[in-house]
Amino acid sequence: MTAQIPDTIDIDGCSHALAAVDGDPLFDPVEHDLIPGPFHTACYRGYVCSYTTENDRLALRELTLGPHATVAGRPIGRGVTVFGTQVAENGDDGSFTAAPLDVAVPFSGRLLAGRDLIADADMGFAPGWKYAHVVELVLDAGHVVARRDRSADVAGVRASILDRVIPDPDGDPRGAGWVRRTFTLTYDRTFPPGHR
Numbered sequence: 001m002t003a004q005i006p007d008t009i010d011i012d013g014c015s016h017a018l019a020a021v022d023g024d025p026l027f028d029p030v031e032h033d034l035i036p037g038p039f040h041t042a043c044y045r046g047y048v049c050s051y052t053t054e055n056d057r058l059a060l061r062e063l064t065l066g067p068h069a070t071v072a073g074r075p076i077g078r079g080v081t082v083f084g085t086q087v088a089e090n091g092d093d094g095s096f097t098a099a100p101l102d103v104a105v106p107f108s109g110r111l112l113a114g115r116d117l118i119a120d121a122d123m124g125f126a127p128g129w130k131y132a133h134v135v136e137l138v139l140d141a142g143h144v145v146a147r148r149d150r151s152a153d154v155a156g157v158r159a160s161i162l163d164r165v166i167p168d169p170d171g172d173p174r175g176a177g178w179v180r181r182t183f184t185l186t187y188d189r190t191f192p193p194g195h196r
Contacts, residue, residue: 002041003121004183009051009113010061011135011147016113018051019128021185023109023139026051027060033073034082039066039095044183051105053137056144060103067094106142112150112190113137118158122173124182128190129158157191166192 006017007026018026027049029036036046046069050062065087069076080087082098089096114131121130128134134154138146160166169192170181181189 003123004045004125005043005048006125007049007051009053009111009137011053011113011137014115016115016133016135017117017126017131018111018185019114019126019131019134020112020187020190021109022111022187024107026107027063027103027105029063029065029069032083033071034063034065035070037066037068039068040093043095050099053144058105058107058139058142058144060101060105062097062099062101064090064095064097067096069096104142107139108141109139110187111137111139112187114154121182123179125185127169129154129161134190154190 006019008015009018010016029047034047038044038046043066046066048064049060052059052061063082065076065082067076071080071082074080076087076096078089080096083101083103085098085101087096087098112128112134114126114128114134116132117126117130118132119130120126128150131154132151134150136148136150137144161168169189171178
């Protein structure tokens with residue numbers, strides 16, 4: 001296993017990687033009769049989402065599915081549509097992308113989104129403390145109700161982890177459960193207890 005391709009979210013015209021989710025689930029392809037399948041070692045879950053917050057409304061703008069996915073029971077391929085948009089093949093990895101989409105995502109909770117990766121993810125998804133710039137969005141039923149620049153907070157956590165003042169929230173890479181934990185997007189991977 002390896003580092004995974006993160007979902008992205010466009011905030012004020014700038015693409016950020018989704019680093020943490022606290023609240024409702026985000027987009028779930030299975031709920032829309034889209035059954036993903038892994039398409040390479042960097043995408044075991046079999047899909048990648050790109051969201052936007054245009055007009056302070058969270059929406060799915062682009063969806064990429066692997067070559068083993070099914071759409072309404074049909075194998076994905078040329079001529080297949082997702083949310084009324086015909087998919088396009090992406091080349092070497094055999095994945096397909098439906099874009100542009102405008103699928104409302106009625107998420108309530110908090111999201112951390114980062115850009116300018118400082119430290120690569122060794123496995124799974126990079127937590128927020130590995131990004132130089134981090135924005136927190138608070139949403140209610142898919143509408144952005146607050147935005148906070150959390151870059152300074154994250155920098156403090158990063159310094160504490162790198163200086164070994166606090167342990168890496170993911171734990172020892174040789175320890176039990178480390179791989180499973182790195183594949184989660186929990187807030188405590190960025191803000192360990194006592195560092196919220």
